[in-house]
Amino acid sequence: MNITQKVSILGEAGKWDVCASSNSLRKVKTQDRIGNPSSCGICHSFTEDGRCISLFKVLMTNSCSFDCKYCQNSISCSGPKAMLEPEELAKAFMSLYIRNYVEGLFLSSGILGEPDKTTEKMIEAVKLLRNKYKFQGYIHFKVLPGTSRELIRQASELADRLSINIEAPSKSRLSELSSVKDYKIDILRRQAWIKNMKVQSGQTTQMVVGASDETDLEVLKMADWEYHNMRLKRAYYSAFTPVPKTPLHFRDKTPLEREHRLYNVDFMMRKYGIKLKEFKAILNEKDNLPKGDPKISLAKQHFSGPIDINQAGYDELIRVPGIGPRSAFRIMSLRKKKLRIARPSQLESIGVVMKRAAPFLMIGCHIQRKVIDFAKA
Amino acid sequence: MQRHKNSRLFSEYPLLLYHSRLNEALAREASKASQGELESLTTQRARKLYEMNREVSKEIHLKKAFTRLSISEHGILYASLDFTHRIEQILLSSFTSRFPTFIVVIESKKKGTCYIGKKGKEAEKAKSPLSQVLKKLESQREKDSFLEGLCNEEELWEKYYGSQYIRERRNLKLLKKNMPKKFLQHNTTEQRIWKRSRDLRDFF
Numbered sequence: 001m002n003i004t005q006k007v008s009i010l011g012e013a014g015k016w017d018v019c020a021s022s023n024s025l026r027k028v029k030t031q032d033r034i035g036n037p038s039s040c041g042i043c044h045s046f047t048e049d050g051r052c053i054s055l056f057k058v059l060m061t062n063s064c065s066f067d068c069k070y071c072q073n074s075i076s077c078s079g080p081k082a083m084l085e086p087e088e089l090a091k092a093f094m095s096l097y098i099r100n101y102v103e104g105l106f107l108s109s110g111i112l113g114e115p116d117k118t119t120e121k122m123i124e125a126v127k128l129l130r131n132k133y134k135f136q137g138y139i140h141f142k143v144l145p146g147t148s149r150e151l152i153r154q155a156s157e158l159a160d161r162l163s164i165n166i167e168a169p170s171k172s173r174l175s176e177l178s179s180v181k182d183y184k185i186d187i188l189r190r191q192a193w194i195k196n197m198k199v200q201s202g203q204t205t206q207m208v209v210g211a212s213d214e215t216d217l218e219v220l221k222m223a224d225w226e227y228h229n230m231r232l233k234r235a236y237y238s239a240f241t242p243v244p245k246t247p248l249h250f251r252d253k254t255p256l257e258r259e260h261r262l263y264n265v266d267f268m269m270r271k272y273g274i275k276l277k278e279f280k281a282i283l284n285e286k287d288n289l290p291k292g293d294p295k296i297s298l299a300k301q302h303f304s305g306p307i308d309i310n311q312a313g314y315d316e317l318i319r320v321p322g323i324g325p326r327s328a329f330r331i332m333s334l335r336k337k338k339l340r341i342a343r344p345s346q347l348e349s350i351g352v353v354m355k356r357a358a359p360f361l362m363i364g365c366h367i368q369r370k371v372i373d374f375a376k377a
Numbered sequence: 378m379q380r381h382k383n384s385r386l387f388s389e390y391p392l393l394l395y396h397s398r399l400n401e402a403l404a405r406e407a408s409k410a411s412q413g414e415l416e417s418l419t420t421q422r423a424r425k426l427y428e429m430n431r432e433v434s435k436e437i438h439l440k441k442a443f444t445r446l447s448i449s450e451h452g453i454l455y456a457s458l459d460f461t462h463r464i465e466q467i468l469l470s471s472f473t474s475r476f477p478t479f480i481v482v483i484e485s486k487k488k489g490t491c492y493i494g495k496k497g498k499e500a501e502k503a504k505s506p507l508s509q510v511l512k513k514l515e516s517q518r519e520k521d522s523f524l525e526g527l528c529n530e531e532e533l534w535e536k537y538y539g540s541q542y543i544r545e546r547r548n549l550k551l552l553k554k555n556m557p558k559k560f561l562q563h564n565t566t567e568q569r570i571w572k573r574s575r576d577l578r579d580f581f
Contacts, residue, residue, distance in 0.1 A: 004529075004536050011540030031477045031496060042442045043555070047542040050551025057541065095527040098454070098476070099446050101534050137475075241545045253545065334417045341419075349418045 001082060003092050009082040013062035013073050014108055017165075018236040019140060019204055022054045022103040024160040026200045028136045035097060035137030037160060042103050055106040055140060056093050060084055060122050064110030066145075068167070068178040069247040070211045070240060073110045077245050083112075086125035094133050104138030104160075105129070115146040123151060126158045140201075145186035149193055161201035161233075162194050169207060169214050169222035176212040191230045202233035209262060210240035210254025215287035216262060217280065223266055224276045234270075237262045261289045268295065271325060272318050278302075295321045299360055306362040309347070310340050322357030340364075389415045390430035392437070395463045399429070433462045440468050443560040446481075452521035453514055455482040457507050469494040480518070482510055 024037035043052035061083035062073045072079070084092075089107075096102045107126065109118050122141065129135040141159035143152055156162055164187055168174040171183035181187065194203045205226060207219055223235040239259040242249045268274045282297040284290050290297050302319050309317075309331065317328035330350045334341065341347060342364050344354050393399055393407070407426055414423045446454040454476055458468075465485050469492045472481045477496035484491045484507040491510040493501040503510050 004533050007533060008536040008540050011537045015541050015543060034476060034478065036475050042438070044442050045538065046552050046556040047538070048549060048552055049543050049546035050548040050555055051541075051543075051546070052555065053538065053541055056537070058537075091526055092533060095530045095533055096537070098448065098527070099530050100444055100472075101530065134478075241543070256546065330417055334413075334419070337413055337417075339413065339417065339419070346419045349420075349424050351418070 003084075003088050006082040006084050006088065007058060007092055009080050010058040010060075010062055010084060013110070014057050014059045014106070016072075016238060017057060017106065017108055017142065018206055018238050019106065019161075019163060019234075020052050020054045021161075021201075021204075021234070022138045022140075024138050024201045026160060030136070033134045033136040034094070035135050037136075037138045038103065044100065044102055054103040055138070056096055056102040056104070057106040057108075058084065058089070058092075060089070060107065060109035060118060060125065061112055062110045063112045065113060066111055066178060066180045068181070070177060070208055070243070072243040072246060074246065076247060077243075079245070084125075086121060086128050089125045090128045090133055093129065094135065097135070097137065104140065106140040106142070108142035109144065111144050111146075115144040116148050116151055119144055119147045119151045119155070123154055123158065126155070130158055138201075143190055143194065145181050145190065147190065152190060152193055153197060156194065156197040156199045159199070161204065162197075162199050163204040163206070164190050164194070165206040166191075166222070166226070167206070167208050168212055169218040173212045173214050173218070177208070188230075191226075191232075195231050202231060204234045204236060205230075205232060206236040206238060208240050209237050209259055211248060211251070216258070216265075216289045217283055217287035219262060220265055220269075220276055220279065224269060227270065235266060237266070257291070258289075261294050264294045265289065268298075274298070274319070293321065295319075296356070303360055306360055308362045310335065310364075320357050320360045322353035322355065324351075327351040390426055392430050392433035393426060395433050395467065396429050397462045433464060436460070436462050437464050437467055437471075439557060439560070440464065441471055443557070444468070444472075446472070448524055448527075449511060449515055450520050450524055451515040451518040452478070452524065453480045453482060453511060453518070455484070455507060455511060457484040457486055459486050465490075465492050466500050469500050473500075480514055482507065482514070484510075 020041070020043070022037070022041045023039055025039055026037050028036045041054060043054045045053040047053060059073070061081070063081045063083065064071070064073045065075050067076060068074045071077075093102075093105050107122055109122055112118050126139060126141065129139070139159040140161045140163065141155045143155065143162050143164040145164065152162070166183070166187050167181075168177055168183075174181060174183045191203065191205070207222070209219060219237065226232040226235060237259050239254040239256050240251065241253050242251050265279055269276060278298065279289075279294065281301050282290060282294065299319055299321050307316055307320070314328050314332050317323050317331060318325055327350050331341065344358070344363060347357070347363070348354050387394060407422070410423055410426065414420050415426070418424050418427055440458065444456050444458060446456050448454055454472065465483055469481060469483050472483070473494035473496055481494040482491055483494075489504065489506070491503045491505065491507055493503060493510065493514070
């Protein structure tokens with residue numbers, strides 16, 4: 001099997017890992033190098049599913065001795081298996097990087113026997129890139145559950161970002177999916193170690209949504225806990241998709257809208273500073289987010305009527321659909337300069353999406369409503 | 378335009394200077410914009426300037442993302458591109474700082490000019506075709522042994538790109554939204570479909 005064939009198999013096996021972020025603030029001083037990290041992420045291509053390709057995302061091997069029921073690489077699944085040697089991985093990656101096809105490396109792996117043995121091989125590949133090929137660009141290193149502290153420390157010195165997938169929102173949920181992984185010891189303990197290490201772009205994690213019968217509330221609670229206790233940069237959510245020949249192949253596919261809603265709420269928790277308890281009020285009886293945009297549901301819950309754009313505070317403004325932190329900041333800075341907003345077109349100039357914001361706003365004593373609102377009333 | 382270079386306008390929107398439609402008269406007019414106007418974007422003039430700055434910024438970002446560099450065996454990275462705005466030097470410096478051990482050459486097809494970047498030196502301009510510039514540079518450099526072991530990137534990329542697609546999440550609308558049409562032809566495996574079909578619409 002040549003490198004290209006291996007990359008095809010191992011790229012296919014690694015495509016379910018979501019993180020495509022490639023930004024790092026690491027400063028590179030030496031001139032005898034290839035590559036540098038970018039402070040803003042760059043997408044170098046997009047696949048037919050609309051997702052961006054910014055990183056060379058492959059596994060070292062897709063052979064795995066774990067039995068995760070949702071995973072196409074688990075021990076129970078047959079299919080073509082491959083393993084990249086560190087030198088092969090380094091060559092393949094550099095061939096693409098130097099021609100500007102990718103922004104960095106995302107390295108993960110199936111666990112062949114002991115997690116430490118596989119991790120050692122992954123570290124060897126990264127060391128080869130950093131030392132022999134003098135690569136100074138972005139590297140995302142996936143920590144395997146159960147890896148020893150020393151190896152994680154070594155990885156943290158080489159990579160820009162570390163991550164370990166928690167896969168499920170709780171110990172009991174994970175035990176439905178895997179009989180091998182210990183939620184607290186293999187995963188959370190490793191996250192706590194990473195938290196105390198100096199990793200330039202911090203750590204992230206990923207959950208499979210819908211593989212067990214977890215609710216949105218469970219998922220969001222766990223994400224919130226991770227943000228506060230593990231200094232997580234981001235949580236990623238991946239809607240469960242049944243993979244043929246896996247034990248969960250009979251299970252229904254999770255709608256992508258569910259994943260999208262979770263990202264919406266996650267974003268509002270991280271960037272808007274809205275607390276999780278506020279979202280609890282909009283959950284349905286099954287503790288899931290209602291259909292539609294969570295921000296609109298939240299606004300309907302929060303506001304009893306339209307608010308005056310020239311008097312509402314920042315916290316109120318960012319709760320209006322169509323107004324984000326940047327436009328809310330602009331509105332506040334205009335107010336500080338004693339400038340009043342008198343027309344909807346001014347808000348549009350600022351960047352407010354009036355189509356969404358209008359029903360919640362009052363501009364110069366005028367309530368902005370559409371004919372359709374009257375029809376509903 | 379140089380007179381306005383240090384004005385508040387260009388500290389707020391530094392990329393405006395590289396916009397293809399920025400001339401002396403526009404720069405003079407734009408310099409009259411007040412700080413409040415520029416910050417709040419509540420006037421048409423401020424909005425226009427903001428959009429112009431964004432157009433340049435967007436082109437820089439897209440060029441950084443979708444430019445594919447070719448390599449000569451003498452360690453020269455090169456590409457021949459069409460530019461809308463005057464960003465050749467910005468792009469060149471970005472690649473030069475990323476690959477300091479290589480010489481980077483960017484040809485502007487429209488202008489017929491090559492921009493040559495070497496780390497630590499100012500960019501050189503050469504008013505001759507890319508092939509001639511490469512020939513000249515190659516004669517001054519020895520072959521780079523580092524490049525010998527690298528793979529055939531086109532085949533590798535094609536396989537890798539194909540492996541990343543999740544069939545169950547197929548979303549051509551999103552692809553169309555994210556991927557600029559003009560870059561589609563040389564960045565994806567849809568290249569094959571592209572070659573086969575006469576129009577992108579055939580594919581969509």
